[in-house]
Amino acid sequence: MWKGIDVSDNQGAINWAQIPKNVDFAILRSVRRSGKADHQFAANLEGCRKRNIPMSVYKYTYAATPEAARQEAQQVVALLQSYGLTGTMVWWDVEDKDVLRPLGAAKLTECIRAAQEVITAAGYSFGLYVGLYVYNEHWFDFNAFSGTRLWVARYYKGYRTMLFADEPDQSYKPPGDRWLTVWQYTSCGEIAGIKGDVDLNISYEDPAAWTQHVAEFGVIYTVSVADVWTRDQAEAIQQQLAPLGVCGVVHKVQILE
Template sequence: MNGIDVSKHNGAVNWTSAATAIDFAIIRAGYGKTYVDPWFERHLAGAQAAGLRVGVYHYSYALTVEDARVEARHLLDVINGRKFDMPLWFDMEDADGYKKKHGFKFSRANISAITQAFIDTIRAAGYQCGVYASKSWFEDYIQVDADAIWLAQWASKPTYAGRFDVWQNSDSGTVLGVTGKVDTNVLYTEFWKEQEEDEEMKTYKHTTEMPEWARDTFVRLVHAGIVAVDDAGEIAVQECSVQPMVYLDRLCGGQIEKLPEAIKVLQTSE
């Protein structure tokens, strides 16, 4: 699938025309701790009205782990609970030299810690989070637990050895409906299929919100020995199944340390 990513720098886009040439768009929501892209809402509304799959990204000026958390909360405020067709994207590079000018330490440990802090904050709000970076940044600086990878490598074909879900192949593409040059991308993972298949399970944030069959599932999994939980909250799954893991996450509200107690409550309530 082919797509573009845009910000205020691209100005007005004729999304109806663009939709004849592309399948998706990734739109900048903002950057830093407070900035909101003035074209975000217009780009978002136009792309969605044209029937495109849509994602959003945030450009980071974070110099510390706490900065990253603040930036993540800012992005969450901007999107205001809205859902998208792919994970929220985090761009941690230094395209304008801001980090270098402010004495930033360019090391794998530092950049990975800052990136992971952003990811974890986004996840805690119920969203998936992906990371955008160049091939060299992924190879030299970024080693994180992310839900998706957006690789920037402007070339005729990607040579990055790691896995990636989206490939930004050019910063100077031309697309109908867009004035001037635009970043072009190829998407390999249709994230929305997984979201649609799992939509019913993802709505259960607390045990009391689950239907009776879902609550019973936990008890059966534990009693059958398919799922084991030790006192430290570590989970062992004896059979290959995605659903039990999703339910387990919902049972403890995403707080794994509370899982053993949550299961005990279910068992005693039978």
């Protein structure tokens, strides 16, 4: 397992020189609701680079339409491109109870898929962040994102402080009926270099694998055989390829080693 933190300008200025060497990854907030970069993004990115800490980003979404979701995703892509970041994992944070919950599963699924298409088309990886309540209440169609990495928040000690060195009780790990990549186990973490609370996480996969390089997977091509394959089959393949940066309607796929 790998342990890490996720941070934003809510943590203020972080002293990355004091961040422990055993921090295996960091997830940085990308853009704010305004569409502008998180106030500490540049400093946090530089801190990760200097300490060789694998990093990814997250975007808290407020998008209630596919058009708004595409706009949010384009803002994230523009930010990453402006810093020369390639293949970076973008975690799509789906948890807003006021805006997203009332949409219903079908509409919210459509919004998330619109964001995914923009992000993967730009060559970035796409993952989903949800609170356990979102998962349990089936806010959207999780099956529509089969193969997509999942980051779930489940806190089990309330607002009691947990040190970074503390090991979370694995019996509280979120449900495992789909592949769980990251567990955010507290929002009240304490770690050197950060004043106040910080979210602490465990990854069950090496975070270095979150950055996808399509070339590593060989040559990918598609053949249109729509008269043979059903739409459901085509969409299932599309979801499997999305983490590799391949988007669009895919009817048939052959991977050449």
